[in-house]
Amino acid sequence: MRKIIKKIFKKSPSSNQDGVFFDKISAILGFTPLNLNYYEQAFTHRSTNKTDAQGNQINYERLEFLGDAMLGSVIAAHLYKEVPTGDEGYLTKMRSKIVSREHLNELGRDFNLIQFVESKVSPQHFGENIHGNIFEAFIGAIFLDRGYGYCEQFIAQKIIKRYVDISKLEGKVISYKSLIIEWCQKEKINFRYDIYEDNGNEGGKFFGVKLYFDEQVVGKARATSKKKAEEKASQRAYFAFQEKISRKNN
The missing domain is CATH 1.10.1520.10 (Ribonuclease III domain)
Known part of the structure; x- marks a missing residue:
């Protein structure tokens, strides 16, 4: 057959x-x-x-x-x-x-x-x-x-x-950005992502991102796309506030 x-x-x-x-x-x-x-x-x-x-x-x-x-x-x-x-x-x-x-x-x-x-x-x-x-x-x-x-x-x-x-x-986090946004909304924290081109001396296009909590920078990152840069900045902010976020979620 x-x-x-x-x-x-x-x-x-x-x-x-x-x-x-x-x-x-x-x-x-x-x-x-x-x-x-x-x-x-x-x-x-x-x-x-x-x-x-x-x-x-x-x-x-x-x-x-x-x-x-x-x-x-x-x-x-x-x-x-x-x-x-x-x-x-x-x-x-x-x-x-x-x-x-x-x-x-x-x-x-x-x-x-x-x-x-x-x-x-x-x-x-x-x-x-x-x-x-x-x-x-x-x-x-x-x-x-x-x-x-x-x-x-x-x-x-x-x-x-x-x-x-x-x-x-x-226990797996699939989107640090979503987690950060959800936490900020619960805690009534004003946040924003400041996105800008950051090509430096390298070839190709790069984007830089600064994540602010109440006008204070809590995470920065650079990547080849806006989405990736936002996710990296969110991940860094998450680890900086992990104890507070985990305590609130639990």
């Missing part, structure tokens, strides 16, 4: 030998894929400018949207069953930690999905989030290929069982 299936599929652009893509995808899945076209799309970067017969774009972005929804659904059901005492707020926070961009990037790297990506852009220009993006697209491909049951099975066996430790996740 397997040999027959392999003959049906066209050779993947990511493979140098016929059947290599099929074998590698099968090994990751733990079951046999039925339509490799979905998986090939999951690893197709928009820079390839591929389109179908109707002129629609062929890349991983639509599958990424679908995979995000599937992950959220399966993980929400898992948390609902495993934490019967958790209220809506708790369950929402825990789900956010599991499907955080940082965690999805980690999963994409661990499965080494980047090896399959077809692109006209050099991998060094992808950006860190490519790992999480194609991981979500991969989940979307599983759903379209084998349906909800197989998709749920993959997420349960390959993700939840291996990567989801509820006790550890409870």
